[in-house]
Amino acid sequence: MRLVLFGPPGVGKGTQAKLLAVELGIPHISTGDMLREAVRTGTELGLKAKAVIDSGHLVSDDIMVGIMREVLSSPRCDPGFILDGFPRTVPQAEALTALLSDLQVCLDCVVNLRISNEIVAGRLGSRRTCRKCAKIYSLAETVIADPARCPNCGGELYQREDDRPETVLRRLRVYAESTAPVEEYYRKRALLRDVDGSGTVKGVNGAILALLGRS
Numbered sequence: 001m002r003l004v005l006f007g008p009p010g011v012g013k014g015t016q017a018k019l020l021a022v023e024l025g026i027p028h029i030s031t032g033d034m035l036r037e038a039v040r041t042g043t044e045l046g047l048k049a050k051a052v053i054d055s056g057h058l059v060s061d062d063i064m065v066g067i068m069r070e071v072l073s074s075p076r077c078d079p080g081f082i083l084d085g086f087p088r089t090v091p092q093a094e095a096l097t098a099l100l101s102d103l104q105v106c107l108d109c110v111v112n113l114r115i116s117n118e119i120v121a122g123r124l125g126s127r128r129t130c131r132k133c134a135k136i137y138s139l140a141e142t143v144i145a146d147p148a149r150c151p152n153c154g155g156e157l158y159q160r161e162d163d164r165p166e167t168v169l170r171r172l173r174v175y176a177e178s179t180a181p182v183e184e185y186y187r188k189r190a191l192l193r194d195v196d197g198s199g200t201v202k203g204v205n206g207a208i209l210a211l212l213g214r215s
């Protein structure tokens with residue numbers, strides 16, 4: 001199965017994609033995770049992307065399409081994939097269509113996770129990620145004895161630079177201007193399926209599986 005998880009930052013794409021990857025047995029491809037890993041390891045891409053990511057802007061379409069061409073052409077994606085964070089602009093969506101056509105495959109579905117800006121701002125402000133196991137927590141929804149330590153592995157929990165309040169507002173603005181039009185691109189192609197992203201992790205997961213006919 002070939003899926004795109006679409007929706008604003010903080011809607012839960014990463015959390016849902018991780019669950020679906022296990023449930024459907026296909027890889028979770030997160031462009032945000034790939035870029036953060038490049039920053040962490042200090043690659044040329046990471047050095048270029050760091051300031052862009054930290055400020056809440058988008059990395060250029062050329063760079064992102066180049067990365068995705070390599071990933072989607074690899075044997076790892078033969079059984080299918082779940083894209084999280086790509087495409088984020090209409091030119092990226094067009095490039096993805098062309099890329100998949102070259103590979104002689106097509107998307108099955110674009111899951112459109114919907115949520116209000118108020119809930120998103122609250123979720124991003126309370127989001128913490130473990131440096132060691134990459135598990136994501138919401139301090140607003142999960143009681144954690146020591147909010148600096150991961151209950152799963154004891155690693156350090158940190159707040160992403162781009163989850164700080166002023167950057168969250170910019171990311172929501174960038175989303176409205178550059179990413180929201182991608183919704184129309186897929187709606188016109190009858191690939192978009194709306195899911196309410198404001199429920200519990202389990203509830204949203206169940207709704208996605210149901211629309212995919214896997215519940």
Ligand code: AMP
Pocket residue numbers: 009031032033035052053054056057058059060064084085086087088092162171
């Ligand atoms: P995410 O983890 O998906 O919220 O991505 C974090 C940041 O990485 C974004 O705010 C962008 O700066 C960058 N990024 C991730 N995916 C893309 C993409 N498809 N196009 C451009 N920039 C991206």
